[in-house]
Amino acid sequence: MNTILDTTVFLGKFLYYGLEFLVTSIVPKSKKDVAGETVLITGAGSGLGRLLAVRFAGLGATVVLWDINQEANLETRRLAQEKGGARVFAYKCDCSSRQEVYRVADQVRGEVGDVTMLINNAGIVTGKPFLATPDHMVERSFYINAISHFWTYKAFLPAMVKANHGHLVCICSLAGMVGISGLSDYCASKFAAFGFAESLFFELSHIKENQIRTTIICPFFFNTGMFEGCTTKYPFLLPIMEPEDVAQKIVNAILEEKVYLILPKFAYVAFVLKQLISPKMMIALSDYLGANTSMTSFRGRAKAGEPPVEAERKCD
Numbered sequence: 001m002n003t004i005l006d007t008t009v010f011l012g013k014f015l016y017y018g019l020e021f022l023v024t025s026i027v028p029k030s031k032k033d034v035a036g037e038t039v040l041i042t043g044a045g046s047g048l049g050r051l052l053a054v055r056f057a058g059l060g061a062t063v064v065l066w067d068i069n070q071e072a073n074l075e076t077r078r079l080a081q082e083k084g085g086a087r088v089f090a091y092k093c094d095c096s097s098r099q100e101v102y103r104v105a106d107q108v109r110g111e112v113g114d115v116t117m118l119i120n121n122a123g124i125v126t127g128k129p130f131l132a133t134p135d136h137m138v139e140r141s142f143y144i145n146a147i148s149h150f151w152t153y154k155a156f157l158p159a160m161v162k163a164n165h166g167h168l169v170c171i172c173s174l175a176g177m178v179g180i181s182g183l184s185d186y187c188a189s190k191f192a193a194f195g196f197a198e199s200l201f202f203e204l205s206h207i208k209e210n211q212i213r214t215t216i217i218c219p220f221f222f223n224t225g226m227f228e229g230c231t232t233k234y235p236f237l238l239p240i241m242e243p244e245d246v247a248q249k250i251v252n253a254i255l256e257e258k259v260y261l262i263l264p265k266f267a268y269v270a271f272v273l274k275q276l277i278s279p280k281m282m283i284a285l286s287d288y289l290g291a292n293t294s295m296t297s298f299r300g301r302a303k304a305g306e307p308p309v310e311a312e313r314k315c316d
């Protein structure tokens, strides 16, 4: 009897939410106001992090910038202030160090207040075939691209739960949904980041009247320098995107409280197909799209975020 009732309630909810999804996909969703929110962005010193910082400052949010590169971070602060940001704070923080994340988070709470939107954006890429990937870069990729997210959530989520208000944003990657040749440590760390953010999305959904949102962003390559030299075979299907466009789409997705954003749209097709077609079909598709050769001419940023090898041990 319980099973029948349970199944009926489930089917009712499933149908209702399906219709709701259909309507909200057609009718443009209203955007939330972030004036008065405190937005913390990791890896704000360049690329996407900088563009997001400038946009959120322009929308009237208090913006807290974290980066391992303080000089670059101060330049982002200058640009954000130029864009009208009245409250912009820059902190040097190596997100791969748990102790440093907790220490700087305490400082932020004391000097700025509680963070209400956390954007985990800091990232690095090794960009070598698996057997040529140095061990310390495997560790470093995991610490920065995934494990740091555990520390930032631990630091800022409790206040969000207490206030039942907040937004958690994971800048993941298409490489966090589909394995790409030549990106083994990057893909693995981004899959981890995706799994972590999605798991927390479900965990938080059990809070009564939950008002803590999650947004997970999975873009293909965009032109910041991080993936310098990478190629795409059919740009009309999988273009290497312009960072400004990507940043604007991400801001829109956050303001519309979308849970997932995959860029470009064609990537949704590849992701769904992956679950349905045979491995040989998948390899053929991947060859056709040039996914197996996209990293061949990778140059990237010279030693981006890469510390001297002896500094690795502090990532305990």
Ligand SMILES: NC(=O)c1ccc[n+]([C@@H]2O[C@H](COP(=O)([O-])OP(=O)(O)OC[C@H]3O[C@@H](n4cnc5c(N)ncnc54)[C@H](O)[C@@H]3O)[C@@H](O)[C@H]2O)c1
Pocket (backbone or CB within 6 Å): 042, 043, 044, 045, 046, 047, 048, 049, 066, 067, 068, 069, 072, 093, 094, 095, 096, 120, 121, 122, 123, 124, 144, 171, 172, 173, 174, 218, 219, 220, 221, 222, 223, 224, 225, 226, 227, 301, 304, 305
């Ligand atoms: N560029 C792309 O094609 C692309 C595609 C998909 C996803 N992404 C993801 O988007 C995010 C931003 O990428 P981007 O292209 O702007 O890269 P970027 O290299 O321009 O910026 C990354 C920033 O992270 C900072 N950083 C590196 N290690 C750090 C650490 N330990 N602590 C704090 N900050 C650190 C760097 O100093 C830099 O300012 C990354 O997570 C990346 O993986 C990028």
